[in-house]
Amino acid sequence: MKSRPSDYNIRMDMRLAAAVAAGKAVTWLSRRLGAGAGSNFPGKVILRLHADAPQAMASRLPGGCVLVSGTNGKTTTSNLLSGMLRAGGRLPVHNRVGANLITGITAALAQASDLRGAPRGDIGLFEVDEATLPAAVERLRPRLVIVTNLFRDQLDRYGELESLARRMDAALAGLNPGADVLLNADDPLVSSLGRDTRATVHYYGIEGARDTEKALRHAADSKHCRECGSPLAFDAHYFAHMGRYSCPGCGRSRPAPEFAASRVELRGTAGSRVTVVTPGWSADLFLGLPGLYNVHNLLAALGGAQLLGLGEEAVRGGVEGYSTAFGRGERIPIDGRTLFLVLSKNPTGFNEVIRTLRGEGEGLVVLAALNDRIADGRDVSWIWDVDFEELAPLPRRLVAAGTRAWDMALRMKYAGLDTSRLEVRGDLREALRAALAAAEEGETVYALTTYTATLELRRLLTRLGAAPGLWEEG
Amino acid sequence: MKLGLPELRICHLYPELMNIYGDRGNVIALVWRCRRRGWEARVTRLSLGEPIDPSRHDLFFIGGGQDREQMMVCEDLAGEKGEALRAAVEDGAALLSICGGYQLLGKRFLTCTGENLPGVSLFDAETVGGDTRFIGNVAVDCRLEGAESTLVGFENHSGRTRLGPGCRPLGRVIRGYGNNGEDGGEGCVYRHAIGTYLHGSLLPKNPRLADWLILRALRRRYQLEALPPLDDALEDAAHRAALDMVLREGKRPRLSPRRRLPSPR
CATH class of the missing domain: 3.90.190.20 (Mur ligase, C-terminal domain)
Known part of the structure; x- marks a missing residue:
């Protein structure tokens, strides 16, 4: 029988404590030796000592876990959301350095835990490699999954986009009925996800943007309808295959976003001024990150914050206090x-x-x-x-x-x-x-x-x- | 034979469907190498439902795509369109096909799931889907007459291709798997048509092969002995760096196919 989070009891604590201690020691050592941020190796050590360590630690987070996945924007989205959570008085446990495999998540949990394996935080916020999403959902039973976008990236590792999308669909199908899924409406492949999920699906997207592209670029990946294979028709292109699209073949069209940017004014490398509209409120925000792709990251984080029960003040605080994600x-x-x-x-x-x-x-x-x-x-x-x-x-x-x-x-x-x-x-x-x-x-x-x-x-x-x-x- | 400055007319087949591994770099290289010589190069993009006129193009290019796109193209190439492509090659036109494009131009493709996709039959070759992928850097000892050199690139395919007597391999693998991971052959050549598994993109780092294609393509309409040389110092350095890298990586583990591959015919 599969062990569920609630099955972990005192009997298992000693093994978990030993694994966490070993992980902490390895992290400390690798930093001392200047071997880098030490984000994956400690995780490997912990998993060797205790294969169920991540779920054991995560089950002690009172606010549950949030996963952020997709090709681009995972780190920026989770950092923005982390800032909003902090501004809203929550204490997220977060894999900050972009270590987004199970090993990295394990290391982040251990790093934030005391020696008994209880994390000092109230909610887990993890960016997850696209291919790792199924394993992460299985282990962490997240309350919210955010998918930013899907682009061709590392075909030698992930395989082709359609098969990646199928694996992600299977992962989302495993979510609990009370969970939420937040998807990018502007990405035709991402918005097609979640067909078999029992969780509630929400969307975010850009409604008003100047500076849109006249034609699809060479790097546009998902130009065909996932349902029927017809070429998609675009009213507006934002970048790559992002935009306002519909399928002339089967009539599928872009879902209306719940969390939207109604106006975007790009200001070069300085950032953008964005008017955001949500079901509860709307506001003008200045985002100190360049490009339309970061507007998507903002909307993903903002939608996530709202679904976690945060309001305008926390969102504003997170955006204003944002310090740039590494690199x-x-x-x-x-x-x-x-x-x-x-x-x-x-x-x-x-x-x-x-x-x-x-x-x-x-x-x-x-x-x-x-x-x-x-x-x-x-x-x-x-x-x-x-x-x-x-x-x-x-x-x-x-x-x-x-x-x-x-x-x-x-x-x-x-x-x-x-x-x-x-x-x-x-x-x-x-x-x-x-x-x-x-x-x-x-x-x-x-x-x-x-x-x-x-x-x-x-x-x-x-x-x-x-x-x-x-x-x-x- | 025409007089005046040569103009290379390239037909890029299914550019939006068959370009998942950056194969359009090959077209960039072909155009660039003509323009550097003061010649014009024109690219016509042809896709689903658009007929091929064999006399209007000197060089055809088709890249690799995902499974679903490959099926769409396979259907589109059946019948007249594939025939026109064969006629152009028989008439001396040059052609470069990569990975999925290469597979479609063979006699047939047997997928892992047992589906039988008929090919264009330009190459005497058959491909069978395998259950493991051949992925990694490749070095090939290219035996093509007029373009003898090493070739460097990157392969990522599960199809195993076997050649019949009607065409010959482009070269022998020095490192990597090539056509099927067993017989040491990589790619195939029939007249001025080339099929290969090498991405990279292939032509920028293998300029001699690019010029081989350009010269053959132009000779159909222009009197040309050879191409004026270009300064390829950067190309050669990039080629050497890639070659050194793949040689340092050492030999690939042998992947034994779970089932025997049927020999063509």
Whole structure:
């Protein structure tokens, strides 16, 4: 028989306590040794000692668990929601550093727990890798699941989008009837999820936005109706395959969002002014994060906060007090220059970052780091789907870096960047040095980096004393 | 034979359906390498329900797609459209097909679930769906006459392809699985048509293969001995870096197929 959260009793506490203690020790040790944020290995150790540790710890959270999944925006959405929860007087347990597999969630729970395995917090808030969602739902029995969007990302790891969507549907079907699901209405694939769930499904979406795209981009992934296969008709494109769509084949159309942005005014890399409308209230908010994709993240967090019983004040407090998630648009002063660090890990993410950079004018210094480690996806073919042609006129110097620096450089050459403006430095430390040297005093260096390159660069900056360590945040 | 500056007319087949692995980089490379030589390159995008006129295109391209999109394209290519594609290749047109596109141009595709999809029969090849995927970096010793070199790329497929006597492999795998993980062959060549499992995109980092296709495509209408050389220093460096990387990774574990593959015919 499967053990349910309530089955955990005093008898099991000793084993849990031992596992938690071991996990804490490993975390402490790996930080002491400078091995990084130490977010997955301690989780592995705990799970080895106690296979049911995550559910045992999570069952002690009085407010239950919230999961945030999807391709892009998981970290920003959960950080925004975490801020709103705190502003509303709750104490979330949160996997902040983007460690979003079961191991990372386990480590986060242990880190926040006392030595008996009781978390010091009242609600769990975890970002979850798309492929890990079924396992996370099974273990944590969440009260709310938020799905941000689904893009092609790491086909070598996740497989194709349709099969990923089917696995997510199966996960949502396992939710308790009292639970809530919050989906992005603007993503035709995401809004088609939750067909078999007994939970209540809610939607968020953008209703009024200027600056919409005239045509679908090369990186648009879900252009066909999931029900009948017909090409979708779009009234408005926001980015990638996000927009207001309907299916001429079977008549399926975008669900009306409960949590909406009725007006969006983008202000370059500074952020956006957004008018939000919810069932209970509406307000004007300033979001200090660039691009329409962050408006989606705001709506996801806001909807989540409302479904968890928070009001306007908590939402406003969370948005205003927001400090940037690691690597998601951080500005870090270094050597009299500013490093603007943006995680760019898949075609849609990159296209949106490029669109934001277009507002910064020409003659920029750009550092583009492409890694092909397992967490980035071993296949780098996707860079040919990014509209780098729009980035090409912008840099006066572009330093290509990472394990696939040469692929990045070649992509920029074929996008039309003159090779005299290109520099290839595989090693990130050398690349950073070259980019800083190319920038004037007071100027900004724009660093666009894939997932592990972001971690590596952030670690490098910590060692150089330019940025606080990951575990010092929050 | 036409006089004047050559113009390459590329037909990009099903660009919105068959482009899941960044294969459009191949078209970017073909266009770029013509324009750098001062020649024009024109891309016509053809999709479902749009007929192919074999005489209006010099080079055809079709990339890889997801299962459902591949089924839609398979249906669309049955009959006249597939015939027109075969006629163009018989007449000397060049063609590059990647992964799913390559599979569709063979004689048939037997899916894991036992479905039998008839192919265009441009290549004497058959594909059988497998229960494990071949995923990873690939290096190939390419034996194509006029483009002898190594090829580097990335494969991600579960189909096992076997060639019949009517076409020959594009090369031998040095690292990776290739057509079926057993006979060491990768891709196939018939006249000026190439099928391969390599993503990457393939052509930017393998410029000699790109030029092989461009030259063959243009020779149908223009008197050309060879292509004027381009400065490929960056391409060659990227090729070497990728080759070094895959050689360092070492040999792949052998995946034994659970069931024997039927040999073609």
